[in-house]
Amino acid sequence: MSIPRSYETVTEAVNDLQKRGYTINFNLWTDKACIVCGESSLCLSPDEFEIDEQYRFEGMTDPGDEMIVMAISSRKHLVKGLVVNAFGMYSDELTAKITKHL
Numbered sequence: 001m002s003i004p005r006s007y008e009t010v011t012e013a014v015n016d017l018q019k020r021g022y023t024i025n026f027n028l029w030t031d032k033a034c035i036v037c038g039e040s041s042l043c044l045s046p047d048e049f050e051i052d053e054q055y056r057f058e059g060m061t062d063p064g065d066e067m068i069v070m071a072i073s074s075r076k077h078l079v080k081g082l083v084v085n086a087f088g089m090y091s092d093e094l095t096a097k098i099t100k101h102l
Contacts, residue, residue, distance in 0.1 A: 013055050013069045022071045024081030035083055049074040
């Protein structure tokens with residue numbers, strides 16, 4: 001696991017992580033409990049990747065600003081990417097369950 005950095009915004013975190021090689025945008029796929037890359041249809045189950053870094057952003061005035069950014073890598077598939085997801089009151093139950101499992 002990398003040494004965590006400090007970011008003020010989600011955009012700042014995403015931009016820096018992309019500069020450091022986390023270039024694939026992954027989304028949570030609730031039907032199969034995995035993360036998927038929409039561009040290549042690569043689907044990774046939790047045992048196929050590691051969470052290298054994780055950043056949580058809490059909205060000071062707006063709960064809609066609550067986000068989590070995860071930098072993930074897979075040695076098996078030789079990829080590095082990001083999962084950006086809402087948490088708190090705006091995340092749905094299945095997505096929250098998968099995020100907790102990850």
